[in-house]
Amino acid sequence: MTKVFTLDEVKEHNHSKDCWLVIGGKFLEDHPGGDDVLISSTGKDATDDFEDVGHSTTARSMMDEYYVGDIDASTIPAKVKYTPPKQPHYNQDKTPDFIIKILQFLVPIVILGLAVGVRIYTKSEQ
Structure with a gap:
């Protein structure tokens, strides 16, 4: 036994x-x-x-x-499943979400445009 x-x-x-x-x-x-x-x-x-x-x-x-x-x-004590507390998304600088989305779209386009512009400008000076 x-x-x-x-x-x-x-x-x-x-x-x-x-x-x-x-x-x-x-x-x-x-x-x-x-x-x-x-x-x-x-x-x-x-x-x-x-x-x-x-x-x-x-x-x-x-x-x-x-x-x-x-x-x-x-x-044996019963196991308690950990559930994280529900918290809202933290936006540190309080910028509205739509502005962030617009900037995420526009900033890469502006950088690409500047790169192409600089390339064209430097070719035209040669």
Whole structure:
């Protein structure tokens, strides 16, 4: 029978000689890639950290070797999805949008016209 632990019990194992990590509702002991990686993810559900690294299928199969037990899901706090605050578009100099759009159209045309004008002027002087 699989032992079920609480998150508080897992949190007690948070140093390099005794480190447990919760991944996918189970927790692991030891890490073939080194202890530093584990220490930074102890005391929480590290499933996202594990997935973000992009572990290989070999690494995933090795999890069975380090498996210690299951975690009581009711002891893990619910994840809250971050929603950025709604803010209006910031127009630093308060220039109306239509003026900005006109300038974005006219400025390149003026620059092109000046370049062509300078080229024609310099050719006519030769």
